[in-house]
Amino acid sequence: MTNEISHSALIYQLLSNTDCMARLQQELRTTFRTMDEITAEGCLTLPFLNACINESIRLLPPVAGKFNSRRCPGAHISDVWVPEGTQVYIEYYTIQRSPEYWYFPDEYRPDRFLDRGEDSAYRYDTMDAFRPFSMGPRNCLGQRMALQSLRLSIAKVLWKYDLKLEGQDFNWERDCSCSAVWSNYRLPVRVTKVHG
Amino acid sequence: MAKLHKQYGPVVRVGPNELSFIKFEAHNTIYREPFDKSSTSKYFSKEGTIQDAVAQWVFQETTLGNELDRDKHRRLRQRMAPVFSMSATMGQQGVHSKHFQSVVTGLDSSYDLSATTDLTTLFDSMVWDIVSELCFGEPLIAAQRHSFACMRRICEHLFPVLEMLNSLFPWLERVMSFLSHYGPVKAAQGFLIAGKLRECIERQTGRHNFLTAIMGEHKPDDCQLTWAELYNNATFFV
Numbered sequence: 123m124t125n126e127i128s129h130s131a132l133i134y135q136l137l138s139n140t141d142c143m144a145r146l147q148q149e150l151r152t153t154f155r156t157m158d159e160i161t162a163e164g165c166l167t168l169p170f171l172n173a174c175i176n177e178s179i180r181l182l183p184p185v186a187g188k189f190n191s192r193r194c195p196g197a198h199i200s201d202v203w204v205p206e207g208t209q210v211y212i213e214y215y216t217i218q219r220s221p222e223y224w225y226f227p228d229e230y231r232p233d234r235f236l237d238r239g240e241d242s243a244y245r246y247d248t249m250d251a252f253r254p255f256s257m258g259p260r261n262c263l264g265q266r267m268a269l270q271s272l273r274l275s276i277a278k279v280l281w282k283y284d285l286k287l288e289g290q291d292f293n294w295e296r297d298c299s300c301s302a303v304w305s306n307y308r309l310p311v312r313v314t315k316v317h318g
Numbered sequence: 319m320a321k322l323h324k325q326y327g328p329v330v331r332v333g334p335n336e337l338s339f340i341k342f343e344a345h346n347t348i349y350r351e352p353f354d355k356s357s358t359s360k361y362f363s364k365e366g367t368i369q370d371a372v373a374q375w376v377f378q379e380t381t382l383g384n385e386l387d388r389d390k391h392r393r394l395r396q397r398m399a400p401v402f403s404m405s406a407t408m409g410q411q412g413v414h415s416k417h418f419q420s421v422v423t424g425l426d427s428s429y430d431l432s433a434t435t436d437l438t439t440l441f442d443s444m445v446w447d448i449v450s451e452l453c454f455g456e457p458l459i460a461a462q463r464h465s466f467a468c469m470r471r472i473c474e475h476l477f478p479v480l481e482m483l484n485s486l487f488p489w490l491e492r493v494m495s496f497l498s499h500y501g502p503v504k505a506a507q508g509f510l511i512a513g514k515l516r517e518c519i520e521r522q523t524g525r526h527n528f529l530t531a532i533m534g535e536h537k538p539d540d541c542q543l544t545w546a547e548l549y550n551n552a553t554f555f556v
Contacts, residue, residue: 125449129441162411187319187338188481191369192348192362199337200344202329209336209367210348216320217340250342258349260364263382263395266407271448274414275421275441283425288434302369305474309437313429 124184125268127304129275132178134294134309136280137287139230143280146170150281157317160281165273173232175272179254180218181230182294182304187213189302190256214254215300223251284314333485361388368484371494372477410452417447 136143149170154160165171188211196206204210219227225234225244234244255262262268279285288310298307322330323340330338339345348362364370365386373384382398385391400406421440428435446466484490 126438126442126445129445130438133437162408162414189369190349191336191367192364193366194348195361195363197347197362199347200328200339200341202337204337207335207366209333210344210362211338212345212348213319213323213338213340216323216338217342217345219320220323220340223342248342250346253342253345253349256349257345259388259392259395260349263398263402266402266404267410267452270407270411271414271445274411275418275444278418279421279425282422283429285437299474302473302477307438310434311428311437312434313425315426315429 124303125264125271127182127184127307128175128179128268128272130307130309131182131184131294131304132175132272132276133279133285133311134287134307135178135181135230136174137285137309137311142174142230142232143285146174147280147284150277151316154277154281157278157282160274160277162270162274165270165277168273168277169236170232171273171277173235175269175276176235176252177230177232180224180252181228183214183218183254184303185214186300186302187211187215187217212253217251218254220251223248282315282317284316286312286314288312333488335488336485366491368480368491368494371491372473372480374495413448413451417444417451420444420447 136146149168150160153168154164191209191211194204194206194208194210197204199210217223221227224247225231231244234247237244238247239245255265292308292310294304294307298304319330319332319338322332323338328339328341328344332338339348363386364384370384370386373381377384380390380394382391382394385394421444424435424440427433480490
């Protein structure tokens, strides 16, 4: 369920950020000559594709933090004493958009996952605040499979087609709700075939 | 939640007995490692949360999602880990290619007709076929996807109500957990009839998918998990 949300969220981000879409399609179309060349191994090493995926999951993590609630055994959490039995969780959507951790936190900027040098605008971005699959003994066991599926699907669709969002009235952050997972999202598109 | 954190800071009390954090140090404390590794110690457990209560209702048997005992959960996870390794994942790309064809068909048709198409529908259908084939060794039929979609819609509407009620009445979770022993909703049973699961298992020789991982090295008749446990774990991944 979460994987299909990530597919739609990524395409939505790219359709809303046409410069990123063009750059990604250039990377894909200069790397692969035929659809059959688009393999999991080939996609794994494409820098901009993987940066686009990470940036999409940062802005629109598929699962709400509350879905990962725990009961506190009585402990200090981030310098706050929390009594035993209190329900606690990390709010992923908010932490992954916190201005404390991210430069231009609400903007889709895949370069933050590529450009990490001393002169980079993103040098102070805190990757420890990027935990879309959680961590520890109950982290997402299927994350590798989910990312591979995303890489392959997006690479193949954007290699073969040009897409255009139909209607300008849909805004994911405004129109979708997320109690446990995102709902009410949609992607009406017009398609142009680039490769037969 | 984002607005609440902007107004009140990195820790927000969102209910009488509920705290939301947005510090990465808090993330490390809550999720990274068992709070104390000794088996008798207390730790940050899923037990007692409303999400756990819902999982107990949906799944009748132990799954990776609702097993609360740390040792049992670790063993179950170790059993399934090989199918999620890098090499195993790479080996699954044939399943992706097979079901991606439905996306191509949908987009080609949209292009030929100069019509608008909803990509979410195509992606939802493709991911359903991929995951169900990996879980059960074959794609589940469309009617089962419809059952799943219905269950998902119910959960989407029900969850905010449950959360609100649980904030007002923290004992609600305990009542739900108690009642789940007497009246599970059997949602997990909606996907595949038990007889068909047995047929699927018998076809798994030589394959590497979630089902064979759940079964471990055991032959179908010698599997340490019961049929219901096999079934519920495969369903959990879907």
